[in-house]
Amino acid sequence: MEAADVCAGLSLSVITWCKARQLQDNQTEARRKKRCLQLLAVRRLRLKKLHETWMLREKGSRHSRLHRLCAHDRWMELITHHFLKDRMRRRPKVWFYPRISNWWENAAATFTDDQWLQYFRVSRETFSYICTTLKPQLKRQDTTYRLCIPLQKRVALTLYKLANPCDYKTVADLFAVGVASVCRCVHEFCTAVIELLKPQLVVTPNDSKLVKMADFFYRTYGIPQCIGVLDSMHITIIKPPHYQSEQPNRESYLAILLQAVVDGNGMFWDLSMSCPAWVNDSSGLRKYWACEDFPIRMLNVCGTDSGRFILGDAGYPSHYWLLKPYSNTNWLTAEQELLNTQISQTLSVAQHAFERLKGRWRCLNKRNDCSVEIVKDMIETCCVLHNLCEKNKDTFLPEWISHESIQTVNGKPQRNSETD
Template sequence: MEGDVCAGILLSVVARCRARQVQQDTQIESRRRLRRQLLLSARRLRLRRLRQTWERRGERHRQCRLHRLCAHDVWMKTITHTFLKTHMRRRAKVWFYPRNSAWWEETAAAFTDDQWLQHFRVSRETFSYLCRTLKPRLKRQDTTYRLCIPLQKRVGLALYKLANSCDYKTLSNLFAVGVASVCRCVHEFCTAVIEVLKPQLVVTPNHADLAAMADHFYQTYGIPQCIGVIDSIHVPVIRPPHYQSDQPNEEFYLAILSQAVVDGKGLFWDLNMSCPRVDCRQSALSYKWQATKTW
């Protein structure tokens, strides 16, 4: 009996020790597993931070490289433009004919007001006004291979052509511009004046303006029911090839009819340029009579 009791006690002690050992092993395994998870989490966090650091470094490197490439591109463009501007223009002698522009830059710049008015038929103030007003239409931009004609020279060239009876070759020698450029500048100036200045300065009067014109004529000149003075002039022209069938005027030369109407103060309020025919004067006068008869 005593042996059985001792064996039972021994078995219970062994079972208890084994249970405690199993419990300790379980706790150790749990701690080991938790530690392993913490190590894995820390490793993942370090890898994520390292990856973010390398991504930021790569982005910064790409931005710096892109900035260097852009700076290099701008630098190369600047050098190329400077080279073409300083060297290529000097070598281009085939399409560039050297001319002396001393008359416009020195002689015309030293004109007095009377000399300026005699050569260009406008004052310096009017010349400046024309340059300011027509600048959006006449100003040109310099290119890599050629400098454009300045705005003041373009306006002065056209005014000199309109004020003096000279050919394009004479203007080419005076202003140091090609003959084709002279023709183009004159036509562009005339077109700009017609499209920009004429609607501003030559305006058809309304009913109130016509009544004021009639009162001014009556009070100043004693002429009743007069709103303007009309006259015309024949401008002789050389017969163009496509106008061979047109007849000359009454003085037996081909001309373009220029007709104008002014008020009592001498201000223009109508202009008309007719085709080179003999019956333009009658048609233009009848048109003006029909326009003013209703008033």
């Protein structure tokens, strides 16, 4: 019994101590929460006083503060506008080089018809027609960096380049443009002429046109069924960098063969150009075809049963659609000599056409140092423009032939540089 009483008393004391400890902890927690609430109330009161003080100050200085903010905004706008105007919108100096030349803008505008014809080789009406026809392909728009070259100026500088054996630098200084711009204008003009004007001016004649051509040659020269005269010329060029063939001898020069068929009015209706080849004086005695498909084209035009033919000199290969003069021997009859005379007179039509071509477009008289493809485009463009001038009956001055014929040195064309 005594042990049980001891255990019960011990348990009671433990329980009492635990309850006292718990009560003490609860009181401590209550005091801590009360202290936190008091601190929070003091902080809120302090913040409220600060807010009231700030509102009082803000109410007094609001007008001046707004004034300062508006002044700052206006100042920033002025600075931004100044920066965008003078810095970001300024034209880059690298893209524009000032050039001074009033030849085209002032001098050319006062040219008489004769002066205009002397410089550009076409009449003003033909010049306007060229500009109107090529406008869809040659006209350019102004950009942010610079003004484009006007259409009339692009056409004029190209015609001046084709009509005068000068380099690109001379044309660039005369028209106050860059050398690269002259190159680009010339190339684009030639491409446009070949694409737009050539299909209208260099056309294979149809049956009705062939009949009229045959009647013209018969009435004028007494040769029936003749529909054209064949002739050719060489345009000297510089040796291309990729050209592997070596020069066979000192008397040879590299040239492109232009072969054309001319009608009775001196206009070309078939053009052919060969690849660059070495030629000399002796090679011109025996002529060759500029392209392999030329006999096929002539066969399709002349036909097999129509009896039509074209005329050519004795150096061309023999074909039944090609009429050549008899060989110069002592055994010719009177009829054969008469036929040779008639053929010689008829061949002068092509010779005269080529003389007018070289006289009007003098770039064909000197060595051309452009690339082969560009030289071919320039030759083709000159032929198309020749037909256009002949069709419009533009004036051709006789001194263009007498003074601007091909100059030769030691029997071959003079090689004056014409740099691309």
